[in-house]
Amino acid sequence: MKIKVLGPGCKKCVTLEQATKKAVAELAIDAEVTKIEDMVQILSYGVMSTPALVIDEKVVMSGKVASISEIKEYIQKA
Numbered sequence: 212m213k214i215k216v217l218g219p220g221c222k223k224c225v226t227l228e229q230a231t232k233k234a235v236a237e238l239a240i241d242a243e244v245t246k247i248e249d250m251v252q253i254l255s256y257g258v259m260s261t262p263a264l265v266i267d268e269k270v271v272m273s274g275k276v277a278s279i280s281e282i283k284e285y286i287q288k289a
Contacts, residue, residue, distance in 0.1 A: 212242040212289065217253045218262035223276050224248075227262040234282040242286070 216231055218224025228246050235242045247253060253261065256270050263273035264282065266289040277285070 212240065212286070213267055214242050214244045215247050215265040216244065216262060217247045217256060217258055217265060219250065220248050221261070224262040227264065227276050230277065230279050231264065231282050234279045234286060237279070238283055238286060240286065
């Protein structure tokens, strides 16, 4: 599973990245979490507000910082 956190490096983006890594660890799954800060790449996903969470190339959330439990739900549904 490939998970991407999209955002220019703002505090909310960093918080989402940390929460995503914690959710992956708690679920004990094999997933690669990467941070995308390049605006051209972010816009290529059709995201207009950051941070955003992408799981296996599908945008599952944008414009807010999801809780760890919400992130776990997104991962389990993917």
